[in-house]
Amino acid sequence: MQTLKEDVRQNILRAALAEFKSHDYADASMRRISAAAGITTGNIYRYFKNKEELFEALVKPVYEKLLDYLLSLKNELDRSYIDGNGEMKYFGMIEDTVVGLFDAYSAELTILMNRSTGSKYSGVKADMVRLVTTILEDAFASGREHAAKLTAEQRQSARMLAGTIVEGVCLILREHEDGETVKRLVNEFIRLYHAGMMCGLPD
Template identity: 45%
Template sequence: MQILKDEVKNSIRQAALAEFKKHGYLKASIRQIADAAGITPGNIYRYFKSKDDLFDELIQPIQEQLTEVLRVCKQEVDNTLCTALSDHLLILRRIDASLMLLFKESSTELTILLNLSEGSQFASVKQDLITLVHQIISEVFTAELAPTGTLPLRDQLSARMIATTMIESICLILRDHEDGDTIKMLVDELLYLFCTGISEKIKLAQA
């Protein structure tokens, strides 16, 4: 009997992942999940209290892993372990590598978390990632372009724009591709272009 219950719950989980990836949290339907799992909607509630409960069980583990990645990277920045441009770019690459590792382990869950969690308790996760990257780039610009003063408004806006565009671009790659090797290649290329652009901006400003 327990084996049968486990099979039913696993069927619900797999059907829910597909539904959330296709429609996002807000538009996902318990009825559609039940149909895909081959059970009645009422049977789902024997295993999960609500759509929120089902979504949380699927997404919370990857959210916790990503939160830990962000915590470690932020701690490095806050502890001023970064003393040069190369140090900050290394942290950006570490964030990239961490995202790729999470993608290999939980590709569907990560894609849902970053792209399709609007309306859930995880809706702010992508913004948290943007905020961390913004902090890193702002510190790069301040150290390299305004070491003894306030970063000019233009560079402040530039840092925000770069951080937002970088993370949104990664999210688009995750949304539009499913092959792991393709995703890694595109994200690596994206990060290379951003890091090259940041380095070139600083070189031109200091020339």
């Protein structure tokens, strides 16, 4: 049996990245991917057993990083209020982690957030909105332990802001391909929301 070659696998991944950026998961074609990679369609299945496995190879590592960073930020926010540090000094973590992802993995994040329809990741955007909502609720309540005291209007505001933030990031990813540009725009966008939140938080 012919030994699988890492350079062929990387060619497949590069071709798949371009295909999934241009087409939703459900519409992406293994035939187009194999043609772009310069191999037969049959040969591509020696490296990835199906389209789902190929898609997962591209987006799963980035999804796990993004989720881990957001959960770490949420935990840091919770600790900051427990320690009496309500100034959100954790904001630098956002730039070092989440924003950094958009520079290194802008294509994969574009696919994950905008092109995953039909895959097991199709609910990622909704998941992100829910997670960002809990982070905003913590901020509004000055800590998770006080979140139960939020009014219905405050909870609705957190959901609306979270949806706007996630949709704004998705829009940036859709309209720009250069990682450095995406990173700069996401950074500016998050800073704008952070400044607005700080102005709106109670003393």
